[in-house]
Amino acid sequence: xxxxxxxxxxxxxxxxxxxxxxxxxxxxxxxxxxxxxxxxxxxxxxxxxxxxxxxxxxxxxxxxxxxxxxxxxxxxxxxxxxxxxxxxxxxxxxxxxxxxxxxxxxxxxxxxxxxxxxxxxxxxxxxxxxxxxxxxxxxxxxxxxxxxxxxxxxxxxxxxxxxxxxxxxxxxxxxxxxxxxxxxxxxxxxxxxxxxxxxxxxxxxxxxxxxxxxxxxxxxxxxxxxxxxxxxxxxxxxxxxxxxxxxxxxxxxxxxxxxxxxxxxxxxxxxxxxxxxxxxxxxxxxxxxxxxxxxxxxxxxxxxxxxxxxxxxxxxxxxxxxxxxxxxxxxxxxxxxxxxxxx
Numbered sequence: 001x002x003x004x005x006x007x008x009x010x011x012x013x014x015x016x017x018x019x020x021x022x023x024x025x026x027x028x029x030x031x032x033x034x035x036x037x038x039x040x041x042x043x044x045x046x047x048x049x050x051x052x053x054x055x056x057x058x059x060x061x062x063x064x065x066x067x068x069x070x071x072x073x074x075x076x077x078x079x080x081x082x083x084x085x086x087x088x089x090x091x092x093x094x095x096x097x098x099x100x101x102x103x104x105x106x107x108x109x110x111x112x113x114x115x116x117x118x119x120x121x122x123x124x125x126x127x128x129x130x131x132x133x134x135x136x137x138x139x140x141x142x143x144x145x146x147x148x149x150x151x152x153x154x155x156x157x158x159x160x161x162x163x164x165x166x167x168x169x170x171x172x173x174x175x176x177x178x179x180x181x182x183x184x185x186x187x188x189x190x191x192x193x194x195x196x197x198x199x200x201x202x203x204x205x206x207x208x209x210x211x212x213x214x215x216x217x218x219x220x221x222x223x224x225x226x227x228x229x230x231x232x233x234x235x236x237x238x239x240x241x242x243x244x245x246x247x248x249x250x251x252x253x254x255x256x257x258x259x260x261x262x263x264x265x266x267x268x269x270x271x272x273x274x275x276x277x278x279x280x281x282x283x284x285x286x287x288x289x290x291x292x293x294x295x296x297x298x299x300x301x302x303x304x305x306x307x308x309x310x311x312x313x314x315x316x317x318x319x320x321x322x323x324x325x326x327x328x329x330x331x332x333x334x335x336x337x338x339x340x341x342x343x
Contacts, residue, residue, distance in 0.1 A: 090118025142194025
């Protein structure tokens with residue numbers, strides 16, 4: 001049992017309605033397509049970054065059937081710069097599955113939503129809660145922080161059983177009445193608390209509507225929670241990028257394999273060493289550009305651009321692209337930046 005009063009949920013609901021966030025474009029709708037699109041884009045990405053992409057996607061594909069019918073390269077191109085490109089590929093596959101399996105209508109339960117590509121348990125619950133008022137818990141990073149502090153839940157979330165137990169506690173705390181009204185507000189309220197007050201380092205406990213219920217605040221150490229000890233080891237990798245450019249300004253790009261770094265994106269040819277690059281282009285004059293570091297989630301990429309003016313690139317699976325062509329392709333952020341800087 002959580003030990004929290006039944007009033008916990010109602011406090012969160014009341015606070016959200018008066019002090020929560022209401023101005024975001026996906027909050028004024030119960031359209032599951034729009035809610036799903038926002039949830040996927042917001043994974044590991046700040047709201048301020050997502051806003052423009054959200055509007056562009058809706059302008060291009062206002063409904064799920066239109067997105068499903070779009071070429072994957074076009075979807076990746078519009079996503080370009082948002083990062084974590086597996087989300088875009090899953091977004092496209094999910095849209096196709098909604099059309100093929102559900103006749104273009106998103107299923108109304110979290111259990112069915114979770115069977116779709118790229119929709120995990122928490123995202124499925126968010127869609128079902130916001131759009132259909134289903135009594136089902138979300139547990140994204142912000143909500144984990146709020147609930148572990150409120151409950152004083154100090155079990156290591158690196159343990160799968162510990163996380164499952166937190167899911168059970170989160171479900172127990174859900175509203176029980178007027179679900180069409182309370183579930184969207186409660187779900188949004190927990191998200192808003194984590195995003196605006198219950199911050200990782202400096203939580204604003206005095207402004208929190210559930211401070212009186214919060215074990216972490218009562219102990220005076222809310223930042224002790226959540227507990228998660230397992231950390232992925234950060235690695236580094238060096239890659240050399242061939243920036244081959246014709247006299248008319250066209251650049252040679254190749255589509256990356258379906259797995260690995262930058263999977264499925266268009267990219268400059270990638271080499272594991274400068275020797276390999278130079279061996280393929282012994283006929284040309286190579287000019288080394290300034291190396292730079294691009295940080296992925298758990299890896300630092302040390303990128304070494306090598307420039308060459310040529311109209312001969314003896315590699316299969318690529319082609320020449322002028323600026324107006326490559327600007328609309330799905331490109332890795334550092335490659336796009338390199339091409340823009342090169343003019």
